[in-house]
Amino acid sequence: MPELPEVETIRRELVPLISGKIFASPLLHMPSAIEYPDSEQFSAALTGQKVLNIGRKGKYLIITLDHGILIVHLRMTGNLLYTEEGPPEKDRYLRLSFPFNDGSALYFSDMRRFGRVWLVADDHELQEKVLKRVGPDIFDEMDLEKFIALLGRRERVMLKALLLNQGFAAGMGNIYTDECLFRCGIHPRRRVSTLSRSEVEALYKAIRAVLNEGIEHGGTTFRDYRNARGTAGDYQSKLAVYGRKGERCRCGSPIEKTTVAGRGTYFCPLCQVEWTATEKET
Ligand SMILES: [Zn+2]
Structure with a gap:
């Protein structure tokens, strides 16, 4: 499923493509993809609005309009495609169409139907309706001191579960969590309380490095993920452990797969x- 690097890739692509454009009336092929408000209010409130800015928090894409904020979460299999050539042909998973008044459009398609879209009035409503339980963005809103402070409140938690918890920090999913923990040589079952200061620093650095590389490669595509122009990412070829059970690690040992969290x-x-x-002794 799309994680921080995939959503950031889409964001960076959309900035030059849709900034300043004005939404025409949307087509809601599957109105249940609209989480808030109801579909009639959504359509009325979006129509005629201009795109001012495109941001991101964790896996949420946040499109600021002149009156309101449009939010998209792709969840498992959502795709957001920009095109000037009309709706994608034979896309039976097309859920929402967002035409602009110049004939171009954004198309939201989603095979598994978990993706969601919101339209809120302002930052206060964004917080209340969408981001209430979402922690700071792990890439844009987290320096080492903050990371250490937040870890201090979660001492008993296993690292794999912690990094996946969007309330702790937003953006990581299964793929990048496994890659980060491999990069810094820390087992996914380790608990926060067992980490030395140097391990915490190594983990923080690994998170930054792996997410950065993911973004530079346009994200990771296994099956569904496509960027805003319909192209796959290529970070999957750089993955060291994820999806590689039984293959040799650079140390020679076969990579294993287990269940954590x-x-x-x-x-x-x-x-x-x-x-x-120290943990063995106790
Ligand atoms: Zn190894």
Whole structure:
């Protein structure tokens, strides 16, 4: 599913494509994709609005209009495609069409139907209706000191579960979490309380580096993800552990797959140490 680098890729592409454009009346092929307000209010409120700015928080794409804010969350299989050539042909998963008054349009398609769209009046409503339980963006709103402070409140939590928790920090999903933990050599089952200061710093650096690389490669595509121009990302070819069960790690050991925090988790049993010396003693 799209994670921070995929949503950031879409955001960066959309900035030059739709900034300043004015929405015409949307077509709601599947009105249940609109989470807030109801579909009639949504259509009326969006029509005629100009795109001022395109931001992101975690996996939420946040499009600021002259009166209101349009929010898109792609969830499992959502795609947001920009084109000037009319609706994508034979797309039976097309849920919403957002034409602009110049003939170009954004098309929201979503096979699994979990993706959601909101239209709120202002920042206050954005917070209340959409981002209430969403933590700071792990890429744009997190320096090392803040990361350490937030970790201090979650000492008993396993790292895999912590990084997936959007209330702790927003943006990470299954793929990038596994890659980050491999990069810094920390086992996904380790608990926050067992980390040394240097391990915390290594984890923070790994998160920044892996997310940065994901963005530079236009995101990761396994099946569904496409950027705003319909092209796949290519970070999947750079992944060190995710999806590589049984393949050799650079250390020679086969990569293993297990379940942590209810999610399929890839790791190298040699490179990622599960227990610290101090924890073994207690
Ligand atoms: Zn290894």
